[in-house]
Amino acid sequence: MEQIDNTKKYFESQLPDERVILLIRRHFLAILPYVVTAGLFYLLGLILVFVLPALFPAVVSGFSYNIYILAVSVLFLFTTSFLFHNWTLHYLHVAILTDDHFVEVSQAGMFSRKVSQMSLDKVQDVSASQKGVVDTMFDIGTVDVQTAGELPNFLIEHVPDPSGIAQQVMKIEEEYCERVGLKGDGITKNANVTSRVEAVQQNIANNQDATDENPVPVIEYPVAQEPPQ
Amino acid sequence: MAIFLLIYVLFMIVWLAWSATITYVILKYHYPDNIGLSRLGIYWAVSIVFLVVSIVFIARADWVTVPNFIASMGV
Numbered sequence: 001m002e003q004i005d006n007t008k009k010y011f012e013s014q015l016p017d018e019r020v021i022l023l024i025r026r027h028f029l030a031i032l033p034y035v036v037t038a039g040l041f042y043l044l045g046l047i048l049v050f051v052l053p054a055l056f057p058a059v060v061s062g063f064s065y066n067i068y069i070l071a072v073s074v075l076f077l078f079t080t081s082f083l084f085h086n087w088t089l090h091y092l093h094v095a096i097l098t099d100d101h102f103v104e105v106s107q108a109g110m111f112s113r114k115v116s117q118m119s120l121d122k123v124q125d126v127s128a129s130q131k132g133v134v135d136t137m138f139d140i141g142t143v144d145v146q147t148a149g150e151l152p153n154f155l156i157e158h159v160p161d162p163s164g165i166a167q168q169v170m171k172i173e174e175e176y177c178e179r180v181g182l183k184g185d186g187i188t189k190n191a192n193v194t195s196r197v198e199a200v201q202q203n204i205a206n207n208q209d210a211t212d213e214n215p216v217p218v219i220e221y222p223v224a225q226e227p228p229q
Numbered sequence: 230m231a232i233f234l235l236i237y238v239l240f241m242i243v244w245l246a247w248s249a250t251i252t253y254v255i256l257k258y259h260y261p262d263n264i265g266l267s268r269l270g271i272y273w274a275v276s277i278v279f280l281v282v283s284i285v286f287i288a289r290a291d292w293v294t295v296p297n298f299i300a301s302m303g304v
Contacts, residue, residue: 005262008261009261010261023260066286066287067233067286069282069286070237070283070286070287073279073280073282073286074237074279077276077279077280077283078240078244080272080279081247081248081276084268085247087268088251088255088265091255091265091268092254092258092265094260107258110250110251111254
């Protein structure tokens with residue numbers, strides 16, 4: 001897990017008193033294909049520098065030797081850039097759990113960045129899944145943060161210890177809901193809207209049967225407090 | 230025509246633009262963990278080594294022309 005320094009800002013829209021609890025970054029294995037590709041190019045460069053001149057000294061000598069080494073150094077240069085480019089995308093692509101929000105920073109390209117943010121009261125369910133031998137061996141998986149209503153789900157792939165992260169998200173979400181009063185009296189925040197609709201519907205039905213002598217009790221629906229801005 | 234020098238300059242323009250983009254993005258969006266900045270330093274250090282090597286060899290080969298190059302290969 002990343003060390004969090006809460007004296008500093010982690011994302012653009014972070015509030016001054018908002019505390020970062022978890023910084024979730026994809027596992028290193030997520031960029032392994034790029035590392036292997038770069039490794040193969042480095043290996044090719046090393047073969048070109050050390051093996052080929054020994055095997056074909058006539059070809060790689062004199063004028064051509066300078067060009068040859070130049071081409072190899074350019075190959076190394078571009079391979080290094082390729083590797084660092086992909087590492088940068090890996091490094092900047094994170095999910096951040098704060099005490100108020102869940103934030104997903106998606107860095108698809110150098111100039112393609114998307115920051116999705118939702119209040120923790122929108123979290124409906126969190127699930128962790130692992131698929132395949134590699135995921136099981138290295139304890140990597142996908143954390144699916146399901147949201148209430150029409151909001152899109154947050155899917156964080158290739159993260160280490162997905163179960164631990166899911167548990168921590170749920171724990172922080174419950175703490176947040178208790179703090180802002182979205183839970184209580186056995187009514188969960190997600191059932192809140194449903195409870196209100198059901199209560200209104202029940203009141204309408206009861207009123208149709210009500211008389212002056214026999215009034216029906218009005219069912220009061222739960223009212224949630226507004227989360228702090 | 231120093232065709233290799235021209236190709237080299239084109240490659241360097243592409244590489245420099247690419248590296249400048251990566252550097253800009255890291256400097257703009259890096260997190261307070263300092264990992265981004267330290268890796269950026271390593272990237273530039275490694276790149277400068279390869280860059281110096283390439284400059285040394287282009288300096289030694291800057292007068293090489295296509296006919297000379299082909300002739301040097303014994304064709």
